[in-house]
Amino acid sequence: MPYLGLVTVVVRDYDEAIAFYVDVLGFSLLEDTRVDDWKRWVVVAPRGATESAVLLARAATGEQEARIGDQTGGRVGWFLNTEAFERDYERMRAAGVVFEEAPRQESYGTVAVFRDLYGNRWDLIQLARHRDVREAASE
Numbered sequence: 001m002p003y004l005g006l007v008t009v010v011v012r013d014y015d016e017a018i019a020f021y022v023d024v025l026g027f028s029l030l031e032d033t034r035v036d037d038w039k040r041w042v043v044v045a046p047r048g049a050t051e052s053a054v055l056l057a058r059a060a061t062g063e064q065e066a067r068i069g070d071q072t073g074g075r076v077g078w079f080l081n082t083e084a085f086e087r088d089y090e091r092m093r094a095a096g097v098v099f100e101e102a103p104r105q106e107s108y109g110t111v112a113v114f115r116d117l118y119g120n121r122w123d124l125i126q127l128a129r130h131r132d133v134r135e136a137a138s139e
Contacts, residue, residue: 006043006055007078009120010068014040017056020117024095025080027054046080054078069119076113076121085110085126092124099124 011017014032021027027044030053034040039060045053059065071077082088089103089112100121103112109127116122 003051005051006053008055008057009078009116009118010059010064010071011056011118012059012065012068014042014056014058016117018042018044021054021056024097024117025092026095069116071120074121076123078120078122080122080124082124082126085124089124 009017018029018032021044022029026047028047028049029042029044031041031043033042039058042056043053044056059068085103089099092114093099097114100113100115103110107128109125111123111125114122114124
């Protein structure tokens with residue numbers, strides 16, 4: 001069965017993006033391969049992730065540069081799941097992550113919106129119970 005392998009985040013600079021995702025968010029650097037003099041293949045993932053990862057892709061055109069930090073038109077575009085919300089929230093805050101709000105309780109779990117170094121919006125979320133994505137989509 002197919003699964004989601006990579007999602008792309010368009011970045012301004014590879015090294016600053018790696019520093020944020022690895023040093024601040026605590027992701028693992030899975031690959032950093034030079035493709036040519038300008039392009040690299042940079043993949044990061046939350047520690048322990050087994051299927052999905054993030055491709056950090058440096059903007060190559062003016063159109064791509066215009067999308068840095070607002071790839072989803074202001075909506076939350078990525079959901080970072082945790083099984084220890086308070087621990088991860090406090091660790092991320094101490095590392096300099098900017099949260100837009102205090103954690104809140106929703107019917108689906110505990111959540112707080114944060115921004116990456118470019119302004120893209122993410123949810124840090126601890127689900128109240130395991131939810132199949134098809135179940136969530138039908139609500």
